Amino acid sequence: MSVRAKLPRWAELGLLPAINLIAALLLSGAIIKLIGESPWAALKLMADGAFGSQESIGYTFYYATNFIFTGLAVAVAYHAGLFNIGAEGQAYIGGLGTGLVCLWLGAWPFWAVLPLAILAGALFGAAWAFIPAWLQARRGSHIVITTIMFNFIASALMTWLLVNVLIRPGQQSPESREFAPNAFMPGLHTLLGKIGIPFTSTPLNLAFLLALAAAALVWVLLWRTHWGYALRVAGQNPAAAVYAGILPPRVTLWAMLLSGALAGSLGLNELMGSQHRILLDFPGGAGFVGIAVALMGRNHPVGIFLAAVLFGALVQGGSQLSFDMPHVNRDMVVVIQGLVILFCGALENVFRVPLTRILTRKELGR
Amino acid sequence: METYTLIILLLAATIRVATPLLLAALAGMFSERSGVIALGLEGMMLGAAFASAAVAAVSGSAWLGLGAGIATGMALALLLAFACVTHRGNQVVAGMALNIMVAGLGPALALAWFDLGGQTPQLEGHGQRFLAITWPWAAAADKVPFPGRLYSQLLSGHNLIVYLAAVLVPLSAWVLYRTRFGLRLRAVGENPSAVDTAGISVTRLRYQAVMISGVLCGVAGTYLSTAASAGFVRDMTAGKGYLALAALIFGKWKPYPTLGACLLFAFTDALATRLQGVDLPLVGVIPVQFILALPYVLTVLLLAGFVGTAVPPSAIGVPYAKEK
Numbered sequence: 001m002s003v004r005a006k007l008p009r010w011a012e013l014g015l016l017p018a019i020n021l022i023a024a025l026l027l028s029g030a031i032i033k034l035i036g037e038s039p040w041a042a043l044k045l046m047a048d049g050a051f052g053s054q055e056s057i058g059y060t061f062y063y064a065t066n067f068i069f070t071g072l073a074v075a076v077a078y079h080a081g082l083f084n085i086g087a088e089g090q091a092y093i094g095g096l097g098t099g100l101v102c103l104w105l106g107a108w109p110f111w112a113v114l115p116l117a118i119l120a121g122a123l124f125g126a127a128w129a130f131i132p133a134w135l136q137a138r139r140g141s142h143i144v145i146t147t148i149m150f151n152f153i154a155s156a157l158m159t160w161l162l163v164n165v166l167i168r169p170g171q172q173s174p175e176s177r178e179f180a181p182n183a184f185m186p187g188l189h190t191l192l193g194k195i196g197i198p199f200t201s202t203p204l205n206l207a208f209l210l211a212l213a214a215a216a217l218v219w220v221l222l223w224r225t226h227w228g229y230a231l232r233v234a235g236q237n238p239a240a241a242v243y244a245g246i247l248p249p250r251v252t253l254w255a256m257l258l259s260g261a262l263a264g265s266l267g268l269n270e271l272m273g274s275q276h277r278i279l280l281d282f283p284g285g286a287g288f289v290g291i292a293v294a295l296m297g298r299n300h301p302v303g304i305f306l307a308a309v310l311f312g313a314l315v316q317g318g319s320q321l322s323f324d325m326p327h328v329n330r331d332m333v334v335v336i337q338g339l340v341i342l343f344c345g346a347l348e349n350v351f352r353v354p355l356t357r358i359l360t361r362k363e364l365g366r
Numbered sequence: 367m368e369t370y371t372l373i374i375l376l377l378a379a380t381i382r383v384a385t386p387l388l389l390a391a392l393a394g395m396f397s398e399r400s401g402v403i404a405l406g407l408e409g410m411m412l413g414a415a416f417a418s419a420a421v422a423a424v425s426g427s428a429w430l431g432l433g434a435g436i437a438t439g440m441a442l443a444l445l446l447a448f449a450c451v452t453h454r455g456n457q458v459v460a461g462m463a464l465n466i467m468v469a470g471l472g473p474a475l476a477l478a479w480f481d482l483g484g485q486t487p488q489l490e491g492h493g494q495r496f497l498a499i500t501w502p503w504a505a506a507a508d509k510v511p512f513p514g515r516l517y518s519q520l521l522s523g524h525n526l527i528v529y530l531a532a533v534l535v536p537l538s539a540w541v542l543y544r545t546r547f548g549l550r551l552r553a554v555g556e557n558p559s560a561v562d563t564a565g566i567s568v569t570r571l572r573y574q575a576v577m578i579s580g581v582l583c584g585v586a587g588t589y590l591s592t593a594a595s596a597g598f599v600r601d602m603t604a605g606k607g608y609l610a611l612a613a614l615i616f617g618k619w620k621p622y623p624t625l626g627a628c629l630l631f632a633f634t635d636a637l638a639t640r641l642q643g644v645d646l647p648l649v650g651v652i653p654v655q656f657i658l659a660l661p662y663v664l665t666v667l668l669l670a671g672f673v674g675t676a677v678p679p680s681a682i683g684v685p686y687a688k689e690k
Contacts, residue, residue, distance in 0.1 A: 031471070035478035085462065131666075135669065139670045141670050144403075145611070149662040149666045152608065152609075153659050153663060163655075295459065332470065336470075337466055342449070346456060346457075347453060348455065349453040
């Protein structure tokens with residue numbers, strides 16, 4: 001490795017992600033222009049669609065909740081030096097755990113269902129992450145490839161379960177019966193209503209607060225415990241970690257378990273909060289958006305929250321956009337997500353290197 | 367007799383399913399053998415599928431479609447190489463970014479240009495698609511069950527790209543093991559600094575390798591949208607790029623074993639289609655999903671070292687930094 005000057009903290013956390021985001025948005029604008037619509041009008045429509053009313057804000061944060069969970073999942077693995085592409089599958093299987101609890105124990109009161117649903121989601125998600133983690137730690141199988149394979153295996157397994165086992169009798173579409181109302185996550189508008197703040201009814205629900213709690217928990221675990229310190233050391237320099245008495249294979253296992261548990265919590269928002277049943281492909285790519293969110297948020301819980309809100313706004317604003325511009329559909333949002341991953345992840349050195357040169361030269365001159 | 371016909375149909379279906387897998391897996395082989403992870407196969411294929419179907423629909427020529435598919439594959443490969451080789455970006459991230467971007471871009475452009483809800487117009491048979499080629503005397507051979515029908519129904523009656531893919535296996539093997547370029551390509555994936563020391567440009571070799579993978583993915587994508595089906599639809603690669611990557615690993619990054627892996631995976635796919643809802647003696651109905659998941663399970667088992675071993679090129683995924 002060549003010796004490389006480091007960016008100042010404010011540039012690393014603020015300026016560089018902003019430049020990358022602007023580059024991605026500029027290119028997206030060029031594509032919208034190519035399609036024959038005005039990028040500026042599209043941006044205004046999206047911003048209005050995402051934040052223009054209480055309803056749109058509710059939807060934006062509802063989508064963001066999924067992305068906080070998956071973004072945290074990717075970030076935890078990243079800090080341990082692992083690339084978890086399997087958040088999608090872990091979210092799928094985790095949601096199965098949450099869904100099963102809701103189906104079986106729906107007659108129980110909500111305060112009893114909730115902890116069990118959280119636990120089941122985390123356990124199922126962690127279990128699905130455990131196998132690739134164990135294979136990486138003990139047999140050296142590349143975790144990127146195994147987690148990709150596990151996404152497909154999860155998808156096949158869930159299709160089979162939904163088509164053959166969980167399907168509501170006498171129904172064609174492969175989805176389970178609806179949960180009992182006891183197992184519904186209370187909407188945030190009801191909670192706000194109880195403390196006297198009126199808010200429009202949206203799918204935004206208690207799971208949003210759970211996601212924030214998860215973000216806080218990740219922060220404490222990673223930056224305020226020995227366990228988190230060991231995890232980050234093993235991620236940055238496994239050789240040094242060994243000399244410090246840290247066992248990297250064990251860190252791999254624990255990091256992936258936490259990562260899978262976080263991804264597995266997506267069902268709390270998506271299933272308990274909104275769909276109220278288990279259905280095909282409910283993660284809907286949130287596991288992959290999690291990669292973009294983690295990259296954009298610099299793998300820090302605060303950054304992940306901000307990036308998740310940004311991506312939630314993109315999804316919500318994008319659906320508004322597809323209503324108002326007949327030639328732009330929701331796929332445009334996927335393009336923007338891809339471009340953000342490209343610029344914040346794969347092409348980050350394009351701006352990092354010149355920026356470092358400019359900023360450090362200034363300091364040296366002083 | 368009945369079983370015989372069934373087996374021929376099953377094998378013919380295997381060949382059709384295996385073709386795009388094989389093209390993509392060979393694409394991945396060139397890329398990974400040079401040390402660049404081939405996670406972008408899915409995106410390059412999907413991009414090419416869109417471009418070839420769009421151009422074939424507008425121009426009325428499947429050949430122009432193929433050209434557009436290859437050009438798109440190469441353009442996306444260039445982007446990958448720019449990110450991974452020139453700027454030493456994370457190769458996994460670059461591949462995922464490409465896949466996600468193209469998954470959105472294809473339907474977005476299709477909607478804007480053709481207004482068919484994210485698809486391209488239905489391609490007509492004459493000239494816009496690569497259609498089945500009937501070999502000489504196939505009709506006569508068909509009257510003789512064995513071996514005539516093997517000739518008429520298994521070997522004859524596929525489109526041009528299928529035969530092209532078959533030829534590309536020995537060709538790739540030859541390039542990889544019998545040419546100077548192939549030797550250097552393999553060396554750069556194992557020990558780039560040695561190649562650099564010998565005065566050969568690592569950057570140039572890796573660009574070439576990734577571009578070759580773009581060309582092959584271009585052909586694979588064209589196969590999907592203008593030969594196997596009549597137009598581009600959303601997500602039409604359906605994970606074939608990742609399955610090809612699995613086949614490449616299963617084939618231990620070597621041409622002929624990779625061909626074997628592609629045929630095996632394609633066979634499970636063809637079998638799953640055949641066995642859908644069929645009540646077999648002794649075992650009953652085998653869930654299709656289990657058969658479809660088999661390639662992924664097998665690959666995981668292989669990677670875990672339970673079914674042989676898979677040793678990747680040693681410099682894979684590591685951007686090369688020339689020492690100053």
